[in-house]
Amino acid sequence: MKFNPRTFDPNGPGIPGQLFGLPFTPQTAELIIVPIPWEVTVSYHTGTAQGPQAILDASSQLDVLVKDIPNAWQLGISLLPIPEGIRTESDRVRHLAEQHLRRLERGGEPEGVDPLLPRINEACESLNIYVKATVLRYLKEGKMVGLLGGDHSTPLGFIRALADHYPHFGILQIDAHADLRKAYEGFTYSHASIMYNAMKLTSVSRLVQVGIRDLCNEELQMIRRPKSRIVTFFDEDLKAQRYRGTTWDAQCEAIIRELPEHVYISFDIDGLDPKLCPHTGTPVAGGLEFQEAVYLVQRLVRSGRKIIGFDLNEVSPGKDDDWDANVGARLLYQLCNWTAVSRGRLQLRN
Template sequence: MPFITENKKVGLLGIPFSKGQPRGGTEQGPQAIREAGIVEKLEQLGTQVCDHGDLTFDYIENDTPDGNVKNPRTVGHANKKISKAVSDIIYNGQLCLNLGGDHSMAMGTIHGHAQVEPDLVVVWVDAHADINTPLTSPSGNIHGMPLSFIVKELDGYVPTVKGFEWVKPCLSVKDLVYIGLRDVDPGERWIIEKFGIKAFSMQEVDKLGIREVMEQALKAIDPSGTRPIHLSFDVDALDPTITPSTGTPVHGGLSFREGQYIMEELANTGRLNCIDVAEVNPSLGNKEENTLTTETTLEVLNKCFGQKRGGGFPSNYVMPRAEKTRTSCSSTKSH
C-alpha cells in the first residue's frame, strides 16, 4: 500500500507565538520541529512540501488585560494575521500544516480555514477543552479560550474583547469533537453538556478503546463522510512520559500507539485539510526530553500523511528490476 493516495501539496506554516499563555518557549516550537526533520520526513513519504516560512508578530507594549483576558491585543492581532495566512494557503489548494506556537493560534487557523471551507469539522485532540470564555477562565490565558471566540452558540456568552473585534463565530458545536480530555474546567464542562458537544475523555478512551472512539467521533461530526477536516493537535494530549516538553502536562494521557491510530484514521478519510500542532515548548525540560517530545510529535504527525506502521512506499516508487532473472529449479525425489 502506498504511503499516500493523493498527491496533494502541503503548505507548511510556522507560527512562533507564545503570548496566549505565561510560559515563554512555545515560540521556539516551529524551529524545533523543523530541525527534527519535518520537511525531509514528509518528502520521504512522497509529499510535496511548500514551506511558507514563519509568520512574524508584533508584540504590543503595555498590553494590559481586558477584564480577565491577558495580552488581548497582542493575541488578537496575531490571530488575525494567522487567519489570513491559513486562508491563503488553503485557497491555493494546499493542505495547511501549522507548526505552533501555543494553542491560542487555533482561533486564527480555524477561522482562516472556515473562510475557504465553511463546511469544515474540527477534531480537537487535547488534554484540555480550551473553550473557556473570558468570563469562565480561571487564568485569563487565551490558549484556554480559542474555541469560545469562534463557536457560534457561545456568541452571547463572550464579551467584547479589545483586539478581537475582527473575529466572527464560524463553527457550530455539532461540528466539533474532543479526544483525550482529562483536565476540564467547570465552565467548560457546563458548555460541553449544555450544547451536547461530543467529547471523549480519557475515561471513554479507556472504556471504549481508541478504535471505537474514532468511529464514533467521525460519525458524530461527519456521518456523510464528505466534509473537510481540521485537526487541532495539542501535544499534551499525549502522556507527558512521551511529550514532556510542554507547558501544561497532565498525566494519564494518550499512549504513543493511540496517538498514531488517531492520525492513521484521520488520514484514511482522505479529507484532512488543515492540521495544527501546538504547545511544543523546547524551553521546558532537558535536551533528552526536548528530543523525545519532537521525535514523538513527528512520528505521530507522519501518520496524518499516510505513513503505515505495516510499511508502505511513496506513490512515485519504482520497483527496480534485475537485469538477469534467476533460473528456478525443481526438486526431484530419489528412489
C-alpha cells in the same frame, strides 16, 4: 536555494535546514506548514514559541518512509520561514501578560479591568488576522495547509479562514484540556479559550474532543448544555471502557461517527501521555500513546472523511534534549501524509 526532487535520495541523509530534510520549497510543495512562534497567554510553563524551530531542527533525522503510503516523501511538504517578527512581538506582549498575571496573583484589578488587557488582546487579534490571511493565500493556490505553534491560541485565524472556505466542517481536538473557557485570565484569545472562540463560528458544525482530562465546571456546563455541538470523549471514560474490554478500534469508530465529512484536526501535544512531551506547557497525567493517536487519524482517513487542515501546538523543547521535538516532528509528518491521503494527493499501498 534550489532543490531537485529527481535527484533526492530518500534513503540518504536529509537536506540540512529543510523540514524533514526534503527537497521542496513553498512554490514546489503541495502542503504548506505555517510556523507561528507565539506564546503570549500561556498560564504555566513557557517554551512553546521555540516549538517550530525545535521541530525543524529535529525533523532532519526522521526517516521519510511511511509503511502504508508508497513514496510519501514525494508529496512535497515545505515549512514557511519562521517569522522572527512574530517571535519578537510574542516576547514583547508576553512581558505585558506577565505583568497582568502578577496583578491578578496579588489580588489587584479584577479580570477585564487591567489597562494592559486591551493592548494584549489587540496584539493577539493582529496575530489572528495574519494567520487567516496567510492560510487563505495558500488555500486559494490549491495548497493543503497545516499550522505549527506556538501555544494553542495560534490556530484561531486558520479556523476562521476555513469558515470562509467551507460552509460546514467539524473539529477533531486531541488535547488534555477542553479549552472552552471564556477569556481565561482576561485574555480574549487565551490558549485556554481556543475552542470557546472557534465555536462562535457557525461553520463549525461539530467539535469532537478526545483525551480531555483537565477542565473546569464552566467548560463542563458548556459541553453538557442542550443542543450542544460538542461531543467529549474524556480520557478517564476511554480508559474505563478499555479496562472493561472495549478495543481502541471500537472507540475510534465511535469518535469518528460523530464527525462530518470535512474535518479540521487540532492537536495539542499534551493530548499525549506526558512521557512523550514532558516539557509541554501544561502536562497532565494520562493521555494517548503515540501510536493510538496516529491510529485514530488513520481510521479517520480510512472512513472516507477529508482532513481540510490541521495544527500541532504546545511542543516545548527541553533545555537538555530534543525528545519533545523528536516526537513532535514524527507526529507532524504523520499528520501531513494522512491529510494528503484523505485529499487524494497520496495513495495507500494496495
